[in-house]
Structure formats: structure tokens, C-alpha cells
Amino acid sequence: MKTIFTIAWRNIWRHPGRSGVLIAAITAGLWAGVVTVGTMNGLLLQRVNYLIESEITHLQMHHPEFLTERRPADSLSNTAALFRFLDSDARVSGWAPRVLSDAMLQSPVKTSGVRIRGLDPEREMRTTTFLERLTDGDYLSIEGVRNPLLMGEALMEQHRMRLGDRIVLTFETTGGELTSAAFNIVGQFRSASTEYDESTVLVHADDLSQHLSPVPVYHEVGILLHDIDDAPAVASALNEGFPEIRAQTWTQVSPELSTLVAFSGFMLYVVTIIIMTALAFGILNTMLMALFERLREIAMLLSIGMSRARIFVMILLEAVLLTLTGAAAGFALAGLSLWHFSGSGINFEMFAEGTAELGWDHLVFPVITTGEFISIGLIVVFVTLAASLYPAFKAIKIQPIQ
Structure with missing residues (x-):
């Protein structure tokens, strides 16, 4: 050889x-x-x-019908017990409740359809990295401003808005009625997706919730784990322990990924x-x-x-x-x-x-x-x-x- x-x-x-x-x-x-x-x-x-890291997290929880219907009334129930479970699970690194709604954004220039994401600023900072996308202004935890709002740079350009300007959002309450509220732009962000920036505004969860319902409501909880491989097991435990909610892994929430x-x-x-x-x-x-x-x-x-x-x-x-x-x-x-x-x-x-x-x-x-x-x-x-x-x-x- x-x-x-x-x-x-x-x-x-x-x-x-x-x-x-x-x-x-x-x-x-x-x-x-x-x-x-x-x-x-x-x-x-x-x-x-x-x-x-910035939005989906490893797991998400919703009302079983919320993702298909997106009705404000389809909110999470028994949230106190649910949050206690997340705090006690060693596999969970962080979690953040969110209030979601579809709305019409009205400015002196035009009217656009947007999706409102109501965030808990403190928990969101410990769960996601979206704060890193803030390019100007302040975060939602700013004090002394009523109904603060973050808007994408692309959407601000379309409406010719600047920091400090006020916009009006019209959306449906949990009772099925239309309501409007004024929000003040305190910051702007730029994500990796222009489409997201043009269609999403961020507000404080408490501000949005009080306009939607007389009692606090949450439509989504994002969960970050220490190990992504634990996602199926944690989702299974949540679905078994809380049959009234639907927990999904990131692959189920975003099949395209x-x-x-x-x-x-x-x-x-x-x-x-x-x-x-x-x-x-x-x-x-x-x-x-x-x-x-x-x-x-x-x-x-x-x-x-x-x-x-x-x-x-x-x-x-x-x-x-x-x-x-x-x-x-x-x-x-x-x-x-x-x-x-x-x-x-x-x-x-x-x-x-x-x-x-x-x-x-x-x-x-x-x-x-x-x-x-x-x-x-x-x-x-x-x-x-x-x-x-x-x-x-x-x-x-x-x-x-x-």
C-alpha cells in the first residue's frame, strides 16, 4: 500500500x-x-x-383563544398563583407580564393601525434586552409623565412626531366598547425589523390595563429560562398545573424560527x-x-x-x-x-x-x-x-x- x-x-x-x-x-x-x-x-x-432575548423569550403563556382571536377579554386568569409558581421554579431566570391590544394611532398627520404592548418596565428589563434598542429619550419607568409611550423611529418619521409630542390611541376594552386615551412620547427605539418599528408602540402595562378593564388584566407572560433545553418540560408543567392557560415554547410561538x-x-x-x-x-x-x-x-x-x-x-x-x-x-x-x-x-x-x-x-x-x-x-x-x-x-x- x-x-x-x-x-x-x-x-x-x-x-x-x-x-x-x-x-x-x-x-x-x-x-x-x-x-x-x-x-x-x-x-x-x-x-x-x-x-x-428581545421579545419572544423561551416560553410564553396566553389564554387558549387569545393568539387566534386577540380579544381583550381573553386574558390570563389565576395570575397570582401563576406568578408564585414562576418565582418558585429554579429553572426560570425571569418572567414579564404583558398587556396586549390592537389599536388605531391618531396624530395630526395620519392614522395608522398599531399593536400596543403594555410592559412592566422593571420585570421586562430583567427578562429581555429590548431596552438596548432605545435610541433616544427615556424608558417607561420615567416619573412625572402621564401615560408614557415608546415609538419606533420608522413610525415616528411616518407621523412626523418628536419626543414630547402626544398621540391618541383608540382600542377595544374587555367589555367590547371602544375607548381612546392620550399618550406622551418619551422615547424612541430601533429594532432589527423595520416592520416591527412601524407597527408597534410600547406603553406601561398598568396604564393600558386601567383603560381596558376595571381590574388588572394580562394577556401574555414571557418566561426566560436558565437553559433553553428546559423549555418543553417547563411548558408541560405549566399546562398541567394551570389548564386554563396555554404555555408554548419559542418554537411553537414562532414556527418560522x-x-x-x-x-x-x-x-x-x-x-x-x-x-x-x-x-x-x-x-x-x-x-x-x-x-x-x-x-x-x-x-x-x-x-x-x-x-x-x-x-x-x-x-x-x-x-x-x-x-x-x-x-x-x-x-x-x-x-x-x-x-x-x-x-x-x-x-x-x-x-x-x-x-x-x-x-x-x-x-x-x-x-x-x-x-x-x-x-x-x-x-x-x-x-x-x-x-x-x-x-x-x-x-x-x-x-x-x-
């Missing part, structure tokens, strides 16, 4: 220019593929982490297979050219007693060594690139407006796991072996006497 390995390695470098070009193509292709997969993983991880996570694993194989399939034609071409140049040599090896099986293995080994040389260089280059970008990030600022429309940040930190590196390596070897089978079969069919 050592002899076959030596011959295969020397055969590769008989034509250093041709082999070098193919190795360079494999290196560039794998580098691009790995960096592309890492960037896609970074985009998806960024999206998942952002939504979990779980689809994106599954999609990332699928795209790893798609991108790698596309790149390697293109490179496979180069490998096939190189091996066939080498074979036609060495017909007499291979016939001589057969004549002096080398078995056809060894000839077959030698051709396969040449293709594998050629590809692995390029793959090693490609993986090394990709590893260095990912290491660099994991600290500084890949800046897509020129596409910032478009990415914001889709809910993505323009700064992406690529991520790739050891398992994904191994998977790409296995795909490389498999495609290489498949591409070299035809030249290898042609080699063992050579008749020395001809």
Missing part, C-alpha cells in the same frame, strides 16, 4: 501546473462554501437569539454538494487526461504483475490525495476567515435598509460547528470518489497487449 501511495502522490505532481490549478479551485470553492455556510448560520443564530433552524442544517448539505459537484467535473477531467497520457505506463504495470485492483485503488487514491490537498488548504483558509469574522463580524451595511426590512441586522458573525466541518469533509471525500470511479474503471479495462 505504501508503494501505491507513493506512486499516486508522484503522479499528481507530474504536471504541477494542472494539479495546482485544480487544487486552487478546490481550495477557493471550499473556502467560499464554508464561509457561506458559516454566514448563513450566523444570520439564523442572530435572528433566533434576537427574537428570544424553528423552520429556519432546520433549514440551516439542510442548506449546509445543499451548498457543499453544489460546490463539490462543480469541482467534480474538474476532478474528472484531470483524472481522464492523466489516464490517457499514461495508457502505456499502466499497461506496463499490468504486464509486470500489478493487479487490476491495485491499479483501481491507485487512480482513486490520486483523486483523493489531490482533493484532500486542496480541501486542507480550503479548510485552513476558511478557519482563519471565520476566526477573523467571528470577532469583527461581516458588515453588510450597504444592504442595511434591505436587511432591516427582513428583520436582520447588517452585522453578521459567522458560526460553524466541528460537526459541520466533519460533514463537509465527508461530502468532499464522497464526491471525489464518485468523480474518480469512471477513470478508475477505464484504467482497469486496459489490455496490455493492445
